Amino acid sequence: MEQPCRTEHTVSVGADMVPGMGTEVVRYKYRLRPDALAERALIEEWHRCRFLWNEAVHQQKTGRKPNFTKLGTMLTETRARSSWLREGSQVAQQQMLRTYAQALDASFTVKGRGRPRYKARKKALPSLEYTRRGFRIRDEQLVPKGVTMPVVWSRDLPSEPSSVRITRDSLGYWWASFVVTRERQLIPAVEEDSRVGIDWGVTQTATATDEQFDLPHAEYRRRCSAELAKSQKRMARRRRGKGQAPSKGYQQARRQVAKVHKKAARQNRHDGRAWATRVVDEHQLLAVEDFKPKFLAKSHMARKAADAAVATMKRELVERGRRAGRKVVLVRPAYTTMTCSGCFARAEQPLGLGERIFRCWACGHTACRDRNAAGVILAVAERGHTGVDDVGHWGPPPSGGGSGAV
Structure with a gap:
């Protein structure tokens, strides 16, 4: 029998599995x-x-x-x-x-x-x-x-x-x-206090509060760029004038361009599904930055942002989390990179994109910029909010204990 045309994760039945409810x-x-x-x-x-x-x-x-x-x-x-x-x-x-x-x-x-x-x-x-x-x-x-x-x-x-x-x-x-x-498929049983915060980026596609769940930027489209440019030039040479039917050579060149695009998209989708499954299987609370990469399309980071396929990764993570019955909280990205995950003090000025280390002016906390943002996102979700501005003061989460962000 041929392999399935769509990859789906299958959970093996074991002692630590609990059955999903319903259909x-x-x-x-x-x-x-x-x-x-x-x-x-x-x-x-x-x-x-x-x-x-x-x-x-x-x-x-x-x-x-x-x-x-x-x-x-x-x-x-x-x-x-x-x-x-x-x-x-x-x-x-x-x-x-x-x-x-x-x-x-x-x-x-x-x-x-x-x-x-x-x-x-x-x-x-x-x-x-x-x-x-x-x-x-x-x-x-x-x-x-x-x-x-x-x-x-x-x-x-x-x-x-x-x-x-x-x-x-x-x-x-x-x-x-x-x-x-x-x-419903069998899902892994996890501890109620298992939680993770996810911050999206361009240098690294996803940064988690626990570094073992980071998703590096694979750059699949960049690897195909030479082949893509060659195919696009061939397609441009074979393009006929307006009103004329496209030649067979042009259709072949256009198909080759589409094939390169499909290859990179499939690779990103495969990585996203494998990563999302791993994150969902290990955590009960998923605090995800509600990042919308559309605004990057008009910036100098447009190509790299498209290569990262943040929207694809986010969709896979949110869908799999909700299907597995996990608690998924989408947190607005405003001020997450300016706020300290240790004391919740906010910087007076936004951090430049070249500044990769966050240093808190109030408590002296120092951490990776994206890791700190992931910690803030998780802390906001733990307190039952969806934005940094919704948190009136910084204190321990209702469930007890710190966020474990850094």
Whole structure:
């Protein structure tokens, strides 16, 4: 049997394990191998769904305020007029409009989330979603409307899938992501007072209060930079003028660029999962800096910050911690590098990025800048807060004992 296309950590059953409670809803992802006819049908279905998405965006831009009810009415009327739309799956088209309605609602309620945009024919990657009445699994093949595709069953499904999302990545590979229900996995039993603080950075991706849980900066993208630059130059040379169809050589060069990017991303994701599993298995309280690396995109650290993949590491740690039933506290990063983890005194001036040692003016405490910040983050979380300013005074945590930060 082939190896699973998605790496998952498996906990072996032992004397120090406790069973998880209940069930959980997860996604199981598998590789698809559609033939030329099936791939053509999937692309046609995607164009129909993309047309409906763009029509919904147009309605929103013209001030008609579409919701899912209005979009459903629009779909019924449009399918009645268009034989091209009737050739496709109504389920996939409904799900596309449902996704649009959810994205539009989130743009009003989630900070920083923009309005849904048009999906360009040459830029947007295909993505189709089917509920249970829109597909079947027959003879170990996935059968949405009018399409039959072999699936690489790298592992068994734990239950009947409630929905499936079919996507194509930048390398041209097709994937099926099934939503299933499974029993919660066994998790290690840890002491209630086991806790760790995590500070994110660029020089070192993650600095913990306990140095054995630090995550060094692997610099995978920097290692691929020479190969990436060579592929990008080849792609630029083979680019045709505006309005002309891309050549086969250009498509090959673009695929090579995507392959290099995917390689670095996979390596970062693998390291993040292994590190997050190790941290979660050893601690009950995870105090994590709520760091948002988006602002670094316009600084001189943009390339190194992207290479560190802080957002990926943070997402893996938070998701695995919550899935394992750990207490995860996100602490705002404001003043964490200016505050002493020993006496909680705050420096008058921010530390420059070149200054890697923190020295407290009040108590004389000296520590690594990032290690001190991790200690402050943990101390804030121990006191039940999410920001340095929320802590009125410095004292022992409610559970007793110090934070063990330094």
